[in-house]
Amino acid sequence: MPEDAVISYVKANQERNLQQLFDLLRIPSVSAQPAKHGKDVERCATFVADSLRDAGMENVRLVQTPGNPIVYADWLHAGEGAPTVLVYGHYDVQPPEPLDLWTSPPFEPTIRDGKLYARGATDDKGQMFAHVKAVEAHLKTHGKLPVNVKFFIEGEEEVGSKNLDRAIEELRKELACDVVLVSDTAMKGEGQPAITYSLRGLIYFQVDVTGPSSDLHSGTWGGSLANPNEALVQALAKMKDPKTGKVKIPGFYDGIKVTKEDRAAVAKSGYPDSYYKKSMAIKALWGEKGWSAAERTSIRPTFEVNGIYGGYQGDGAKTVIPAHAHAKVSMRLVGGQNPEKITRSFEKYLKSVALPGVEVKVTRLSAGFGAKVPLDHPAMQAATKALSDTFGKKPVYLAEGGSIPVVATFQKLLGVNTILMGFGLHDENLHAPDEHIRVANYQRGIEASARFLHEVAKVPL
Ligand code: BES
Ligand code: MN
Ligand code: MN
Secondary structure, eight states: OHHHHHHHHHHHTHHHHHHHHHHHHTSOOBTTOHHHHHHHHHHHHHHHHHHHHHHTOEEEEEEOOSSSOEEEEEEOOSOTTOOEEEEEEEOOBOOOOOGGGOSSOTTSOEEETTEEESTTIIIIIHHHHHHHHHHHHHHHHHSSOSSEEEEEEESOGGGTOTTHHHHHHHTTTTTOOSEEEEOOSBOSBTTBOEEEEEEOEEEEEEEEEEOSSSOEETTTTTTSSOOHHHHHHHHHHTTBOTTTOOBOSTTTTTTOOOOHHHHHHHHHHSOOHHHHHHHHTOSOOOOSTTSOHHHHTTTSOEEEEEEEEESOOSSSOOOEEOSEEEEEEEEEEOTTOOHHHHHHHHHHHHHHHSOTTOEEEEEEEEEEOOEEOOTTOHHHHHHHHHHHHHHSSOOEEEEOSSOOTHHHHIIIIIOOOEEEEEOBOTTSOTTSTTOEEEHHHHHHHHHHHHHHHHHHTTSOO
């Protein structure tokens, strides 16, 4: 079978494919730190483009945006009636800080115990690069691909993909395809492959509370005014009911419909509460009453305070009332919720509960929609077969708590669905110190991607 030759090629090139991933991981393409890493981001885009060219892809180019470049490539010779697969991924990574918590430096890839440690190993360089190596295996073995393939690899995912929707709109024709393939999600566990069929949306805010015109001596002035730090925490504390864990922003839950089937699916494929307790090393779980941890992290929305700062933070004591205080706040949204309505309601409610004398400013930093992929989509069958053949086990179907907003954008602007075939694991410290990927899953990811291209050619798209 021609397919076997491709898999043999992948197996024969494991060491080389690993070394090239090492080279990619050595580039500190941190999109959140343009002053420090802007050049590295450019270098990384070029590295990805060169890898695609070496793999045999054509029309490789960097699409310039007001931000970081997007890498585009295609190979369109599969012939009459052949479907087109668009591979999306991201080459940018999260900041590595705090550096002292890494066992080995974040941009010096290191293998320990079958795990490859580096910033971006699982999110998303390792997963994205698996597809580059998969097309290479096809092209070097047979000089062709079973389907038309386009690559669209962005460099601003970790900072909210500000310039992406615009680029997709402008490139609408070039990006035309039958299905999108993304590997930027997780498997269910070691050896248990998964396809993600649902993602949550995300809205993210900066909250600034301003009080007096200057910092004040807390003895002279304290007691006469609302302290901005306190005004901020008091207001934030009113966003959630401490008894029920319900979000109190008016209208927050409007439009949500969770069906019996949704709950049954999560009960079947989600982790038990004990997994959450153990993984997070926490004594007790807490959250919205009446829902399991698996449900609360997938099919229910959340409100989180991601950062909070204000006043004196140095050594020792300083008797001061700060002039201002700040917080970073985000909400994960599920199907039916209206991000615009919730944004307005949050701002209004937060201002209404703030103590007198302070000014509250709410700035939305980003907004992304969640998405659902129909389980009966024909490409789901192809992905199921590819994963089953690669891992020797049928995939489970997961509702993910994290967000990949471009999936909704592809639905809206290109009218296509996305297959989310993840090769990471939830315990691989993405966004945290000691991020890693199982080396075996990177290698299997290449195989699964190669098989997917073969299988997807056979289903009606
Ligand atoms: N790859 C993640 C999404 C993800 C997280 C999938 C966890 C599966 C498990 C992606 O790079 C990411 O970090 N997304 C951000 C949102 C984005 C708009 C910054 C997220 O979910 O916080
Ligand atoms: Mn990612
Ligand atoms: Mn990420």
